[in-house]
Amino acid sequence: MKLTSAEWHVMNALWQDWPATAREIEARLPEEVAWAYTTTRSVLARLEEKGAIKEYKRSNVSFYEPILTRRKARMAALQSVVGEAFEGAFGPLVHFLVEEEALSEGERQKLTDALEGREEEGADNDSDVE
Amino acid sequence: MKLTSAEWHVMNALWQDWPATAREIEARLPEEVAWAYTTTRSVLARLEEKGAIKEYKRSNVSFYEPILTRRKARMAALQSVVGEAFEGAFGPLVHFLVEEEALSEGERQKLTDALEGREEEGADNDSDVE
DNA sequence: GACATGCTGCTAGGTGTGTAGTAGACTTAC
DNA sequence: GTAAGTCTACTACACACCTAGCAGCATGTC
Numbered sequence: 001m002k003l004t005s006a007e008w009h010v011m012n013a014l015w016q017d018w019p020a021t022a023r024e025i026e027a028r029l030p031e032e033v034a035w036a037y038t039t040t041r042s043v044l045a046r047l048e049e050k051g052a053i054k055e056y057k058r059s060n061v062s063f064y065e066p067i068l069t070r071r072k073a074r075m076a077a078l079q080s081v082v083g084e085a086f087e088g089a090f091g092p093l094v095h096f097l098v099e100e101e102a103l104s105e106g107e108r109q110k111l112t113d114a115l116e117g118r119e120e121e122g123a124d125n126d127s128d129v130e
Numbered sequence: 131m132k133l134t135s136a137e138w139h140v141m142n143a144l145w146q147d148w149p150a151t152a153r154e155i156e157a158r159l160p161e162e163v164a165w166a167y168t169t170t171r172s173v174l175a176r177l178e179e180k181g182a183i184k185e186y187k188r189s190n191v192s193f194y195e196p197i198l199t200r201r202k203a204r205m206a207a208l209q210s211v212v213g214e215a216f217e218g219a220f221g222p223l224v225h226f227l228v229e230e231e232a233l234s235e236g237e238r239q240k241l242t243d244a245l246e247g248r249e250e251e252g253a254d255n256d257s258d259v260e
Numbered sequence: 261g262a263c264a265t266g267c268t269g270c271t272a273g274g275t276g277t278g279t280a281g282t283a284g285a286c287t288t289a290c
Numbered sequence: 291g292t293a294a295g296t297c298t299a300c301t302a303c304a305c306a307c308c309t310a311g312c313a314g315c316a317t318g319t320c
Contacts, residue, residue: 006308008214022267039309041268046307060267060316074226077215084138085207094227094241096204097220111224112242136278152297169279171298176277190286190297 001052001068002076009033010043014053015070019063131182131198132206139163140173144183145200149193 003011013028014020020028026040044064047053052068078090086092133141143158144150150158156170174194177183182198208220216222 036310074215077211081207081211085204166280
């Protein structure tokens with residue numbers, strides 16, 4: 001499932017912690033996203049239609065929960081960009097990353113470590129749905 | 131400069147070889163892109179408006195050349211996805227790639243090699259504008 | 261129970277994107 | 291020079307997306 005830019009903002013906010021009300025989500029949006037409250041609601045409604053989130057009510061207030069996991073959304077986003085821009089394979093993407101020196105020294109190091117399988121466990125564990 | 135999906139198709143075709151006519155570009159589009167000729171032209175027109183390509187005529191026929199380089203387009207695409215989906219940093223993206231084992235064994239090997247700076251030269255050299 | 265506040269449902273308008281058609285100009289073959 | 295084919299310029303339309311407003315219902319407080 002591919003997300004639009006506005007949808008990413010909302011999903012990122014929701015993945016932080018859920019269930020969450022629209023107001024809570026709104027409060028977690030990055031500063032540069034200065035939407036009207038109703039805009040947040042509209043995006044939430046679309047996400048629910050798409051099946052990315054679930055909505056339920058407790059006494060007239062809507063609570064939201066993610067259905068789509070962050071992992072799956074990331075995978076879809078990457079697959080899309082790889083398909084369009086990197087001949088459909090992850091290899092060229094990785095090649096590009098290294099070539100372009102888009103990575104800081106620390107990032108390179110972490111990557112090397114990860115590739116060699118001596119990853120430190122526990123730290124920075126992406127909490128995710130499921 | 132961010133490209134849309136249709137624009138990527140056309141740019142990929144144009145980067146292959148240029149200058150190229152609309153007919154040549156059309157012929158290079160992937161099979162699953164079964165556009166009417168006029169659709170290709172419309173996308174080309176939009177790309178020209180955006181400044182991604184340049185158009186010139188020789189006796190009533192338009193030839194096209196890229197202005198936007200593949201590298202820059204790729205960078206923009208990555209930056210966009212990283213901004214939306216990976217907290218704005220390449221680190222988490224790389225981490226994700228490795229964790230997800232999105233890479234084949236060969237790709238991992240190439241990546242390791244590249245990180246250690248013993249890249250084989252010459253092979254698979256992305257020809258690019260400029 | 262009337263009022264303020266806050267939430268929901270519904271609606272809407274502008275812009276981007278994908279896709280394509282039509283009309284007219286030009287080119288080439290006879 | 292006329293017919294057939296090809297090209298361009300211009301226009302169009304549907305759908306997705308971003309953004310938001312409005313009206314009405316629920317809830318709590320005095």
